[in-house]
Amino acid sequence: MKRSSTAKNGSKLKQDKKIVLALYRKMVLIREFEMKAKEIFHSGKMPGFIHIYVGEEAVAAGVCAQLHQDDYVASTHRGHGHALAKGVAPRDAMAELMGVVTGCSGGRGGTMHLYDPEVGFLGSNGVVPPGILIAAGAGLSAQLRGTSQVAVAFFGDGGSNNGAFHEGLNLAAAWDLPVVFVCENNFYATEMPFSETTKNTNVASRAKAYGIPGIQVDGNDVMAVYEKAGEAIQRAREGGGPTLIECVTYRWFGHHAGDPGVSYRTKEEVAEWKERDPIGKLRNDSIAARLATETDFQRIDEEIKDVIEESADFALASPLEADSTALDHVFYSPAE
């Protein structure tokens, strides 16, 4: 796989201004959320450890903009972006990262276990990559219930080498389930280059083995992701079965917030990908195409800054769960 695969699936930016600004807003929301989370983490106030999504915002934003509220997403350890893009409220997510009672999982799940039934968010995940199976199962449920809901699984290049990928794609394909499998290929699984663990590094090409469409798209071009995801989601919704989409992208920071991410990657490589900032690209392309103005974007930047400040204040001011409720919810009981 070449690391400059923009051209083939490059977008034409014919979309209207509303879509451009909505995608921009989502990407900036994710970026600013992650930068704030990183800041709080390094201040020592955040428990646990977090996997930062900065650099990959176009994937979550582009895919989820094509989903309805009652569609499903199953996500990964690097899942804040997916949660926000699917509609989890930033303050609920930030509070969950802090492990406080106001979080979307009451502080019990944390960064890798964000859940929100209201928006069909079936969890970020501490394991790599059962979200593939969970999304397919949600798709199976939709098929059985006769709804037009679609489920999306996000997973990494590392996840694509796990057995769940094979079991999940094969069976979802065999049953024509309404699922879209989105691989975020950022070239590394922790410090391990994908090319060292993988003979065929073209993830999209594996779709052929399962008899489903597979496409590779520039994961830093949000309009391209939006367009390709739209086609796949539409196909799934209409009973056309699953699609595998490989989004080629890059994480700017280390594997987790405590990893500088430099020992196994060259400075040049990181710099080159920062040049290809998905947010900057949408901004520049849209201005050049006269779809939006600098002022439009600045207004959104300001808005998001406030949202993030408010979310952080909310999370930092919230209390931890009381010991007295720590044993609740081991089992569901109808009285709940």
Added chain:
Amino acid sequence: MPQKNINSTSSTASSTADQRVITYAQAGVEGVREEMLRNPDIFYIGQGIGPRGGNFQQSRGLWQEFGQARVRDTPIAERAQAGFGVGAALAGSHPIVDIVFMDFTLEAMGEIVQQASTIHYISNGRFKVPLMVRAAGGGIRSTGPHHSHTFWSFFAHIPGLKVVVPSTPYDVKGLIKTALRDENPIMFLEHKGLYGTKGHVPEEEYLIPFGEANVIRSGEDVTVVTLGKMVQRSLDAAEELQRNGISAEVIDLRTLVPLDKEAILKSITKTGRLVVVDEAYASCGISAEVAAIVAFEAIDQLDAPVVRICTLPTPHSFSPSTDSYLVPSVVRIVAEVSDLMKKKI
């Protein structure tokens, strides 16, 4: 009233002249069928459970009645079966995932233990996971090291999973129906060697609540706590012991989670002696758990040390002689209980 054979009658059913008798496998089918008719969210997936009706006839006729959408054969992909089950449960369905052989639950362990059991708790109660994993364990006729395991203790170790181990056709029907009305992840662990056994099963609907052990034979001298296929062996041993003047009370746990501590403690208070008979290994098993509960809560009631009669700690042997030597036999139960009666603390 001591009962000779649990499979020809049941302690909880009334005994009329024209009692309907069906197999353990048929009782399971009947329970599943009734619940599938009642609840359209229930569907059933597994290997060979469709047109073929299951390796052990445990799903016979369901595919023909409910069709391909709700009763689906899967590829040999236990992890996908369990993972799809979790996802479908989160989305509002109620899946039955039949792994068929308990041994192969290992292939799906991450999905069951890391996902299914945790999500209700870690989502702070926002999601529930109504999922029944069905699997049959135990050795029959030299099924060998990869087809004989009885892993119930693994699952009973995990908060968030309920674990059911039925021993009679009557219990299979009543417990499987309860399992399918319980919106938690349930491990429904049957026994391959029991599928063909027969017993009275009422045609009408009944539910057996979880957490209620069955005092299947009452006795005065020693309490035998057991489960699964070992229930019948313990009853046979109790008959033999009776002839030697030893009166054994036999308790069938029926569910490991929740565990009916009260029934065990009540019996110990009466008999003062505890034996646990389990086809699983002793080490870290349910036998250890039962012994620990009695040690913590009723040690002053014990007149003698606790005895555990379990499968000996080796892989399951194919050799017919060795196989029957390793698994608790009636002879071994009789011998060990007789020995215990001579001991005192």
